[in-house]
Amino acid sequence: MKKCLYIIGFCTLTFTLAACSSSYDGNTNPSDPNTGAVFSVAGDQVGRPGIATVFVSTADKDNFNVTIPSVMAAAYQAKFETKLQAYNGGAFTTNLLGLNAAAFTGVLATDVLDVSTTKKTTYYDGTNVLTGRALADDVIDVSLILIFGGPTGTSNPALTSDHVDSNDKAFLASFPYEAAPW
Numbered sequence: 001m002k003k004c005l006y007i008i009g010f011c012t013l014t015f016t017l018a019a020c021s022s023s024y025d026g027n028t029n030p031s032d033p034n035t036g037a038v039f040s041v042a043g044d045q046v047g048r049p050g051i052a053t054v055f056v057s058t059a060d061k062d063n064f065n066v067t068i069p070s071v072m073a074a075a076y077q078a079k080f081e082t083k084l085q086a087y088n089g090g091a092f093t094t095n096l097l098g099l100n101a102a103a104f105t106g107v108l109a110t111d112v113l114d115v116s117t118t119k120k121t122t123y124y125d126g127t128n129v130l131t132g133r134a135l136a137d138d139v140i141d142v143s144l145i146l147i148f149g150g151p152t153g154t155s156n157p158a159l160t161s162d163h164v165d166s167n168d169k170a171f172l173a174s175f176p177y178e179a180a181p182w
Contacts, residue, residue: 047112049139054087054147055080055108064111072110080105087147095146096153097129104146135171135178140164 045052045065056064056076067075081101084092092101099107107130114130115121121132124142133139140162148159169179 045111047110048108048143050143051108051111054143055083055105069110069112073106076109077102077106080109084147094151096149096151097146098151099146136167138165 052061052064060079064076084101084105094100095104113133116131119131120128121134122128123130123133123137123139141160144162145153145160148156150156153160167179171177171179
């Protein structure tokens with residue numbers, strides 16, 4: 001499962017980088033300013049795996065995937081907050097990071113992978129938060145903890161883990177690092 005998410009994430013990252021380097025007017029498909037070629041939407045942006053799947057409605061999926069990151073929060077934060085509250089029975093207050101519903105969904109609605117050049121690369125390790133994503137990071141569990149775990153991360157234990165605790169095959173010790181395919 002995690003291997004599939006990483007492969008999908010890598011492919012989507014490649015598409016997203018290509019789309020981000022192109023022109024986009026916010027209303028039509030992004031196009032390359034040098035050639036005029038129009039990019040088609042192939043799937044989720046997947047800056048943060050599972051977020052679009054959980055928070056973007058089917059009706060909004062295509063629009064979300066062509067929305068440039070700089071306007072995502074304005075376009076989707078309120079919708080994400082409504083879903084976050086619905087998932088938590090209207091009782092979401094803050095999460096493990098101390099973010100209230102509006103602040104947290106503002107972060108989520110901008111579906112990009114932040115990368116720090118000065119800190120450890122990790123999705124979350126207890127100290128570093130969203131400084132990148134290492135292959136072994138359990139990004140789904142971190143997301144579930146932040147969505148359902150409450151202020152201490154320990155509320156709703158049945159909802160804070162997918163119980164997939166490691167990759168099904170060992171990662172390689174050298175580039176490209178991903179596990180060999182089955």
